[in-house]
Amino acid sequence: MTLEDWGWSPFFTEKMKPWEKSGYLPAKVIRAEKNYFRVWTLQGELTVRFAGKIRHKADSRVDLPVVGDWVMVEPQTGQRGIIHALLERKSSFSRNLPGRRKTKGQERVEQQVIAANVDLIFIVSGLDRDFNIRRIERYLTLVSSSGADAVVLLNKTDLCENPENCKARVEAISGNAPVHLFMAREAEQLDILFNYMQPGKTIALLGSSGVGKSTILNGMLGEERQKIGAVSQADGKGRHTTTHRELILFPDGGILMDNPGMRELHLWGDTDDLTESFSDIETLAADCKFTDCRHKTEPGCAVTKALETGNLSSERLVSYHKLKDELLNLKQQKK
Ligand SMILES: Nc1nc2c(ncn2[C@@H]2O[C@H](COP(=O)(O)OP(=O)(O)OP(=O)(O)O)[C@@H](O)[C@H]2O)c(=O)[nH]1
Ligand SMILES: [Mg+2]
Ligand SMILES: [Zn+2]
Incomplete structure (x- = not known):
């Protein structure tokens, strides 16, 4: 080695x-x-x-x-x-841990690095009750701040009536990140994932608890390396079965990182990161009358106009404003 x-x-x-x-x-x-x-x-x-x-x-x-x-x-x-x-990191996937730290009684934001030196992040989402476009947008924004590339894996296709429809909805918001449908339980279409593996390249599996991250890892490794936990019938959520982050080196090259499921996903990054995760809105914005248009009530706003023509969904714009505000707030608090 x-x-x-x-x-x-x-x-x-x-x-x-x-x-x-x-x-x-x-x-x-x-x-x-x-x-x-x-x-x-x-x-x-x-x-x-x-x-x-x-x-x-x-x-x-x-x-x-x-x-x-x-x-x-x-x-x-x-x-x-x-x-x-x-040693300085080449890339790092971080989130904000607000309110955990205080200086002179004032709450301070704090960067928590979840994974360092990762080349690619599989954003894993379950096509059961876990499926949430807005959360995927949040993950994509965090990945664009990290310096890693993103792939969205929509797992548990067997639990979804119309997986292709879900895939299309994700593709509408995923920009350059590829989207794949997957069924980890069968571990049959593993080539989809192996195509991303390369010697020396690190791929991290991120997503909520119970989406199947460890099942995917075991399927690729061909052994029951990680413990798998059932999803709760009551709320459809996982039980935080994986409790440690870990890197696993594959015999034919490539490194996979299993992660505990994440509950809170506060953004850590810069408003510039939205250029990538909301490239559709940023592209529209180039045609706004004012260069500093906030895409709210300004006249000549190409973004709000796209709402009328149906080229942009209002949920998408609301989400953009929400994430942008969160990043602006973070900038304020960092000072
Ligand atoms: N129906 C179905 N169930 C799946 C699939 N993939 C995984 N599961 C099930 O989902 C549950 C959770 O799987 P895990 O692999 O433990 O999920 P995880 O993302 O590692 O969860 P944490 O370690 O808690 O973060 C288990 O009961 C798996 O058998 C799938 O493709 N279809
Ligand atoms: Mg796990
Ligand atoms: Zn505008």
Whole structure:
């Protein structure tokens, strides 16, 4: 196994330069437990903690390692080690954890990095009661802030009367992100997913609890590696069966990250990120009379005009305004 198998690239060789003579090993964080990490190194897997100074120096939790990160580790006896540094991330999927942090009694926003150095994100949605276009829009916006690419997987086609219709509705809002119908329970159309796999490339499975992320992973791996949990009859939601983020290296190359289901999905990013996830609205906006048009009550607004002609749905525009306000608010609070 090589560093490249785990996603190492010249980008990280550059970031590692200050540590070249330290004797520390570059290590990939493959699993995070409460008080320690499992990392992969050229000397095998190690159980590591981070040096206290990393926590002291960290301005916020963004500077602490997460699964997918490359870190510099000082190996110790007994397959253990200490993390001395976190190498800059090539990409990171983050959300906002509002209200968790306070300074002088004031609530502060906080960036939580969910997954680092991911190349592609499978946004998994169930075609059962989980199906929610607005949530998929939110995920797509978060992915465009992350630097990774997105693919939407509509799982559980067997539970949906008209999957093609759902697919068309998602395609109307997904921009450049491909959309696939899938049935993880059968694990038959796996080629759809394997087409995205490549040696050294990391794909993360994200979505609510119970959508079938771990079922997909097991199907691709061909073994019951991850625990699967039934969805509650009462509310149609999963039971948060997967509790740890984890990277799994595939025998023929490629890395898949299973994730716990996410409940809250507050945006972390910039209003520019909407250019990608709402490219339809941004394209229309080019024809608005005013360059700073807010697409609300302004005269000559090409966006609200598209509502009348049926080229844009009002739900889509409401969602755009909501996400934009959330991002503007975030910008205010970050100050
Ligand atoms: N009907 C149907 N059920 C599926 C399909 N894929 C997964 N399931 C079921 O959905 C339930 C949840 O699957 P999991 O793979 O545990 O879901 P998860 O996304 O990993 O959930 P968390 O780990 O809680 O985030 C299980 O009962 C699966 O058998 C499918 O294609 N069709
Ligand atoms: Mg799971
Ligand atoms: Zn306008």
